[in-house]
Amino acid sequence: MKKSIYLSVFLGLIMLSTAQAEDRLLNASYDIARELFQAINPAFVEAYAAETGKTVTIRQSHAGSSAQARAILQGLTADVVTFNQITDIHALVNAGWIAPDWQQRLPNASSPYYSLPAFLVRAGNPKGIKDWDDLVRADVSLVFPNPKTSGNGRYTYLAAWAFAQQQWPDDQAKIEDFIRRFVGNVQVFDTGGRGATTTFAERGIGDVLITFEAEVNLIRQLHGADRFTVIVPSRSVLAEFPVAVVDRVVARQNTQELAQRYLQYLYSPPAQEILAGFYYRVTDPQVSATHAKQFPSVELLRIEEVFGSWEAAQAHFSDTGSFEQALLAARRR
Numbered sequence: 001m002k003k004s005i006y007l008s009v010f011l012g013l014i015m016l017s018t019a020q021a022e023d024r025l026l027n028a029s030y031d032i033a034r035e036l037f038q039a040i041n042p043a044f045v046e047a048y049a050a051e052t053g054k055t056v057t058i059r060q061s062h063a064g065s066s067a068q069a070r071a072i073l074q075g076l077t078a079d080v081v082t083f084n085q086i087t088d089i090h091a092l093v094n095a096g097w098i099a100p101d102w103q104q105r106l107p108n109a110s111s112p113y114y115s116l117p118a119f120l121v122r123a124g125n126p127k128g129i130k131d132w133d134d135l136v137r138a139d140v141s142l143v144f145p146n147p148k149t150s151g152n153g154r155y156t157y158l159a160a161w162a163f164a165q166q167q168w169p170d171d172q173a174k175i176e177d178f179i180r181r182f183v184g185n186v187q188v189f190d191t192g193g194r195g196a197t198t199t200f201a202e203r204g205i206g207d208v209l210i211t212f213e214a215e216v217n218l219i220r221q222l223h224g225a226d227r228f229t230v231i232v233p234s235r236s237v238l239a240e241f242p243v244a245v246v247d248r249v250v251a252r253q254n255t256q257e258l259a260q261r262y263l264q265y266l267y268s269p270p271a272q273e274i275l276a277g278f279y280y281r282v283t284d285p286q287v288s289a290t291h292a293k294q295f296p297s298v299e300l301l302r303i304e305e306v307f308g309s310w311e312a313a314q315a316h317f318s319d320t321g322s323f324e325q326a327l328l329a330a331r332r333r
Contacts, residue, residue: 085151
């Protein structure tokens with residue numbers, strides 16, 4: 001009799017655990033996406049309930065994209081990742097957490113939206129900032145996240161390099177001098193994009209904040225159009241936002257179907273509308289056309305086009321890479 005009771009309790013606990021796993025999802029995302037997914041998640045929950053009759057809970061985790069990848073490797077049980085740089089997903093693929101075919105599972109190589117590094121300046125643009133070459137002037141101080149810890153910061157650094165490379169395609173010395181002056185003008189290197197926003201917008205440090213176009217517009221909206229001006233440079237790098245199911249986690253937690261549907265939802269017109277409302281550029285043609293006026297024209301360069309590959313671009317952030325060399329030069333000034 002006791003064995004029968006214990007068996008019933010044991011089976012009940014297993015069923016409860018499985019049900020909880022099926023009804024909950026953790027999205028590990030980049031630092032400045034908190035408000036974005038606070039808007040998307042309830043919309044998904046409502047749509048999923050209407051389609052399936054099931055109630056689900058979507059939890060969020062936010063930090064620098066690279067820090068999130070490391071956290072998953074160290075035990076964070078994220079069912080999906082919504083990152084801002086492909087190399088952070090590559091790290092999880094190489095470690096066996098995500099299947100190598102992840103980019104074939106969803107449209108646009110599993111990138112439902114995109115942005116670019118842009119500038120936020122003080123009201124009225126007192127320093128007359130127009131493009132990347134203004135950021136190396138001696139009278140300009142910068143704030144952007146540390147490229148060592150933030151995908152956001154890496155995009156910024158690579159965009160500055162790409163601009164210099166187009167200016168002086170055959171003169172490596174001039175490119176490196178530009179980058180040294182650029183890094184030398186950074187007043188604060190925060191670990192993530194949201195920290196950089198706080199430093200610039202709330203602590204009043206720096207003349208220019210460099211972060212994603214979506215973030216600079218959101219800051220201006222939240223903190224007041226009378227306090228800040230958005231500057232979109234003439235050219236920048238394309239910042240795609242890759243998403244993926246964390247295969248090892250969903251297999252363990254039985255959340256594969258829910259995780260896949262969650263990521264597919266990001267491509268739906270309602271989700272694309274939310275993304276565009278947060279100033280992200282979207283892949284849906286109709287939604288993109290509806291919001292076209294809010295996005296200035298800009299020449300977007302692919303990382304692979306400028307650097308040859310993401311692996312080559314990542315080499316800039318090694319312990320002996322160009323970023324470290326520029327930092328050392330700035331400290332000697």
